[in-house]
Amino acid sequence: MTRPFGVKGGRKRKHAEPKYDAHDEEEEEETQPKKTVVEVEHNQEEEEETPAPAPEDDGLSGIPIAPSANNTNKPNVIFILEKASLEVAKVGKTYQLLNSDDHANFLRKNNKNPGDYRPDITHQSLLSILDSPLNKAGRLRSVYIRTEKGVLIEVKPFVRIPRTFKRFAGVMLELLQKLSISAVGKREKLLRTIKNPVTQYLPINSRKIGLSYSSEKLVDMDDYVSTVTSNMDLVFVVGAMAHGKIETDYTEDYVAISGYPLSAAYCITRITGALERKWKIL
Amino acid sequence: MVGAIYVKMDQRGVFEVKPHVRIPRTCNRFCGVIILLRVVEEPITRHLPVNSHIVGLSYTSEKLVDIEEYVSVWSNDLSPVFVVGTMVNGKVKGDYMHDYISISEYPLAAKYCLGMICEAL
Numbered sequence: 001m002t003r004p005f006g007v008k009g010g011r012k013r014k015h016a017e018p019k020y021d022a023h024d025e026e027e028e029e030e031t032q033p034k035k036t037v038v039e040v041e042h043n044q045e046e047e048e049e050t051p052a053p054a055p056e057d058d059g060l061s062g063i064p065i066a067p068s069a070n071n072t073n074k075p076n077v078i079f080i081l082e083k084a085s086l087e088v089a090k091v092g093k094t095y096q097l098l099n100s101d102d103h104a105n106f107l108r109k110n111n112k113n114p115g116d117y118r119p120d121i122t123h124q125s126l127l128s129i130l131d132s133p134l135n136k137a138g139r140l141r142s143v144y145i146r147t148e149k150g151v152l153i154e155v156k157p158f159v160r161i162p163r164t165f166k167r168f169a170g171v172m173l174e175l176l177q178k179l180s181i182s183a184v185g186k187r188e189k190l191l192r193t194i195k196n197p198v199t200q201y202l203p204i205n206s207r208k209i210g211l212s213y214s215s216e217k218l219v220d221m222d223d224y225v226s227t228v229t230s231n232m233d234l235v236f237v238v239g240a241m242a243h244g245k246i247e248t249d250y251t252e253d254y255v256a257i258s259g260y261p262l263s264a265a266y267c268i269t270r271i272t273g274a275l276e277r278k279w280k281i282l
Numbered sequence: 283m284v285g286a287i288y289v290k291m292d293q294r295g296v297f298e299v300k301p302h303v304r305i306p307r308t309c310n311r312f313c314g315v316i317i318l319l320r321v322v323e324e325p326i327t328r329h330l331p332v333n334s335h336i337v338g339l340s341y342t343s344e345k346l347v348d349i350e351e352y353v354s355v356w357s358n359d360l361s362p363v364f365v366v367g368t369m370v371n372g373k374v375k376g377d378y379m380h381d382y383i384s385i386s387e388y389p390l391a392a393k394y395c396l397g398m399i400c401e402a403l
């Protein structure tokens with residue numbers, strides 16, 4: 001598998017280094033080999049930063065764009081990650097994506113609970129979706145992320161999300177500040193912030209399903225997807241937070257797919273696995 | 283029910299993870315815990331049950347199977363052992379495997395591969 005895109009902008013990379021050095025010396029020693037590998041990868045992927053064009057609403061914003069015209073007749077799946085904790089703040093002299101490990105002191109100083117700041121959950125969830133054979137077979141239409149603050153992000157299914165959290169945090173920081181991430185050398189947007197509500201981007205003939213451990217309706221995922229008619233697009237709403245439950249007014253159904261509490265990434269694995277079996281993707 | 287998890291490192295041997303452990307969920311804390319893990323003796327086969335059936339998984343295998351059908355033909359007194367690679371490139375090699383299969387026609391992340399196995403069992 002080819003390597004993911006690195007973080008754009010060498011300046012951000014340089015700024016990130018001193019903050020890393022400020023951590024415990026022990027941790028630095030442990031992760032030294034990993035850091036070396038990361039640096040080598042980053043050097044190979046270093047690209048000149050092209051100025052991002054001003055975000056413009058194209059006329060087709062209400063119509064979802066399928067990755068391939070061949071798939072327009074087959075049902076597709078859309079994932080919505082709700083309550084993602086993707087928040088930018090100025091820590092010291094630089095803007096950073098807040099997370100519970102690196103910014104615990106900063107968050108407590110601002111009367112916030114560090115446990116609520118878990119962008120790694122969003123990262124793991126995105127990797128679960130984009131790594132699935134369902135996506136590689138072309139049946140994923142799009143992924144939407146709605147943050148705790150209400151920002152709505154669209155993720156194209158062919159994007160290659162950075163596989164390490166640090167790089168993911170860098171890409172998300174750039175996305176939240178510049179409102180879109182483009183492919184290198186192209187005008188195509190891989191990630192972009194879009195207007196609320198998310199329902200305007202969903203297909204008309206679609207079934208919107210919320211997932212929660214606290215739902216009273218416990219279903220077997222394989223049985224549940226087999227009850228859906230074959231030509232209907234499916235929209236799954238998964239919470240990407242550590243605690244709490246999602247409450248959205250656009251979901252038509254609300255199910256629990258396990259008797260145990262599941263992590264968001266494993267919940268998504270179960271959904272994609274069931275859809276792969278239904279649509280005979282091996 | 284997961285019986286045991288063994289992690290084979292590149293240079294330092296094998297360590298065991300008990301199934302009831304609560305592994306830290308963020309990378310920084312996980313790195314801190316790794317230095318404390320107990321290293322068990324090699325070869326790894328001495329820790330496996332006598333009735334185990336060892337299956338290696340690789341995208342490069344010529345034997346593409348549906349994992350649900352594959353495990354359904356096993357008898358109940360068999361203890362399955364799955365060998366999954368957790369590196370970015372390359373393939374797992376071992377002379378102790380009984381079978382070597384591919385469970386998808388696409389390359390899979392290790393995590394997704396493990397998810398498919400857990401769902402099938």
